[in-house]
Amino acid sequence: MNKLNYYTDGWPLIVEMCPCDVHFTDFLAERGIRNASIFHFGTGTHHHVGITCAENGSNNAVMGITASIEEAEAYTKLAIEKPNVSRSYKAFFGDIYLLDRRLLPEFDVVALFHLCEFWGPESAAYHAMTDRQMLDLLTEKTRPGGHILFYTKSMAFDRAGLVIAQWAKERPVEREGEFKTLLVYRKKK
Numbered sequence: 001m002n003k004l005n006y007y008t009d010g011w012p013l014i015v016e017m018c019p020c021d022v023h024f025t026d027f028l029a030e031r032g033i034r035n036a037s038i039f040h041f042g043t044g045t046h047h048h049v050g051i052t053c054a055e056n057g058s059n060n061a062v063m064g065i066t067a068s069i070e071e072a073e074a075y076t077k078l079a080i081e082k083p084n085v086s087r088s089y090k091a092f093f094g095d096i097y098l099l100d101r102r103l104l105p106e107f108d109v110v111a112l113f114h115l116c117e118f119w120g121p122e123s124a125a126y127h128a129m130t131d132r133q134m135l136d137l138l139t140e141k142t143r144p145g146g147h148i149l150f151y152t153k154s155m156a157f158d159r160a161g162l163v164i165a166q167w168a169k170e171r172p173v174e175r176e177g178e179f180k181t182l183l184v185y186r187k188k189k
């Protein structure tokens with residue numbers, strides 16, 4: 001039996017190396033996005049997005065996914081230490097390529113910064129979705145007018161950029177522009 005293609009480490013917040021999550025919370029603040037439901041791919045051990053949204057008065061609710069045991073454990077400890085954070089911030093362990101559409105609500109904002117970074121032959125072995133299929137699923141689960149964001153400095157952006165270009169031709173989305181290192185699309189109303 002093939003094992004899950006999981007992330008074998010925890011990722012700390014290193015803004016100089018990977019600023020996407022900080023740029024994301026900057027984006028939410030600068031756009032005045034409040035009371036929104038947010039899907040976030042790749043929590044990091046730091047859980048910056050969920051914690052910031054829970055503590056900055058925005059009333060944004062975040063669902064984060066991580067494929068790292070360390071990051072999931074960090075969330076468990078966080079939820080125990082800070083119940084007020086876990087009220088609006090839920091993170092769970094899983095492979096994003098195994099999401100089940102029946103279990104997903106609609107989101108106002110979807111952040112897919114690590115598109116194309118982690119899909120591998122192991123994923124194919126257990127018939128996981130491809131990056132494009134995962135992107136289509138989360139597009140379907142984005143409310144009309146909602147935001148879908150990517151990370152232009154991703155280590156896989158050469159491949160992600162091609163997937164995004166094809167997706168943008170075939171799905172009801174429009175490019176809004178860039179915000180710092182992020183690429184911003186909106187689902188058409």
Ligand SMILES: C[S@@+](CC[C@H](N)C(=O)[O-])C[C@H]1O[C@@H](n2cnc3c(N)ncnc32)[C@H](O)[C@@H]1O
Nearest residue numbers: 007011018042043044066067068094095096118
């Ligand atoms: C390089 S870390 C970046 C974390 C955070 N976004 C940051 O920039 O600080 C990559 C993240 O992707 C997550 N990840 C990797 N493969 C995944 C998968 N198949 N499904 C869900 N999350 C995955 C890891 O658990 C980790 O949180």
